[in-house]
Amino acid sequence: MADSAAASTVTGVTAEPVSRQERKQRTRQALLDAALELLADRGFGNLSLREVTKRVGIVPTAFYRHFTSMDELGVALVEEAMRTLRRMIRAARSDPASSHHLIRASVRTLYEHVRGNEDHFRFVIRERYSGTGPVSRAIGVELRLFSSELAIDLARFEYLREWSTEDLHMMADLIVTAMLATVTDLLEGVRPGDAEADERIVSIARKRLRLIVLGVPSWRSTV
Missing domain, CATH: 1.10.10.60 (Homeodomain-like)
Incomplete structure (x- = not known):
């Protein structure tokens, strides 16, 4: 046909x-x-x-x-999910007025995008942890880009301007890992339409990020 x-x-x-x-x-x-x-x-x-x-x-x-191959199709699926999310999160944190604002805006954007594209994110999470080959590598690339963009944004906060590039990337990696945990929580063990469960997950997601941010004032990088 x-x-x-x-x-x-x-x-x-x-x-x-x-x-x-x-x-x-x-x-x-x-x-x-x-x-x-x-x-x-x-x-x-x-x-x-x-x-x-x-x-x-x-x-x-x-x-x-x-x-050219099924792998290329799989990589396209990864890009379709992750690049849209990166763009939306970037817009959500465009005004770094405070860490509180950054956390609330980013978590809300993540929640809305995952709930609106659940099939994409089930695919991404499954292949992230159990996949192999080009598709799994593409997910790794997208997550590193996500983390790198976040590290650049973190450097805009006054109290992080003295941090080394390595430390900013480490903090960004922790945040991305926490966000992946939130995606997994949203996709596993929650009944469709359970608004109360969703709100609990969103609340826990904010707390995870706050725990990371609370460590900032005490952090001293050592060799």
Whole structure:
């Protein structure tokens, strides 16, 4: 089946897209969406190209018009989840008026993004801790970028300006690790729509970050 037909089937629209590039982009996104759906209850290593293309309604060879391999598709899924989150968190901490503001804004943004993209984050968390190969490495790269951007923002606080680059990155890594723990808490063991449980998790997330920040005044780096 041609890509144009697949795009129409997936979107539920029978009208021909405006351009060939748009048809290609729609089919590419359909492949990403189909893969994410199929990954709801399994690891990426157990997903086959044929399953994905069958779900979209294209022949397996058409897959290679959009991705060179399944690993490339997996990396695209990682980027789709993490880059949007990085952009949103960056906006949330754009005004470093206080650590209190930074914590509340970042935790709220993280919560809203995870709840709005749960399939993406189940995939990321699963592959982060049990995956291998390019997909797992891509997650590591995205988390390091996340941490590096946060370290730059931390340096804007007056009481952290004298910290070494190494110490700022160490603190950023601790914060990112705490945020990953929050993502895991939100995705595991919480009934859908349980607002009270969600609020407990958000509260604990803020406390985790406050514990990290409270250690700042007493910190003295030693060789």
